Amino acid sequence: MSRIGGTVLRAIGGVRRAQGIAHRLMGFAAGWVFVACAFFITADVLGRNFLGVSSQSSVELTGYMLALGTTWALGHTLIERCHVRIDLLIRKLPSKPRFVLHLVSLSMLVLFAGFLAKGALNLVEESWLFRATDISLLRVPLVIPQGLWAFGLGMFFLLTATMLLEGVLLLAAGRGAAVEQQLQARTYDEEAAETLDALGAPETTDSAKHPP
Secondary structure, three states: OOHHHHHHHHHHHHHHHHHHHHHHHHHHHHHHHHHHHHHHHHHHHHHHHHHOOOOOOHHHHHHHHHHHHHHHHHHHHHHOOOOOOOOOOHHHOOHHHHHHHHHHHHHHHHHHHHHHHHHHHHHHHHHHHHOOEOOOOOOOEOHHHHHHHHHHHHHHHHHHHHHHHHHHHHHHOOOHHHHHHHHOOOOHHHHHHHHHHHHOOOOOOHHHHOOO
16 A cells, blocks of 8 residues: 555544544443433333322433434444344355455445434434424423434444445555454454453463363
8 A cells, every 4th residue: 555545544543543432432321321211211100100290201201312322322332343243154255255245234334324314314404494392291392302313323324434434445455354353243252251351250361271
């Protein structure tokens, strides 16, 4: 790769790392939104059954929370390679076709994410023009929850586009293994290591795996 190409690749990599930080924070926020959603539903059910009081807006508010949490967590899930992928066939292919197919898969995701982001922005624009509100007692302006939802989809689209551009440049530079490292589904070893780390179990050394 030329010197200019290397500079562009480093710049794109820097952008992707910055996006990674943003999506990590968004994923953290999404997790707490789900926790808050669970507490809100629990409080509403208990209040309605034992105290005779209810927010009468739990369906609308929890719907907003779930939509926000889902879209805001998409990017971090992609970076951590936690999306479900059927990789039975691709693992059996030679390395070069495998690298290309990873990028083909990502390009399809870019198109899908762009379609969702465009539709979300159109919906927000429509709600803004008509000053639409929900049908709950709170009369929440729909542009607020829809805007937060669309923001998550838009950020996800930008991330996928950046990752695709970086992947193409890496493949052009002969670094297909780096492309696969970023895009392939998690291996069984990685899943097991993450589970052991979450449980606080000590890592298994090679000597423990293969005693003399």
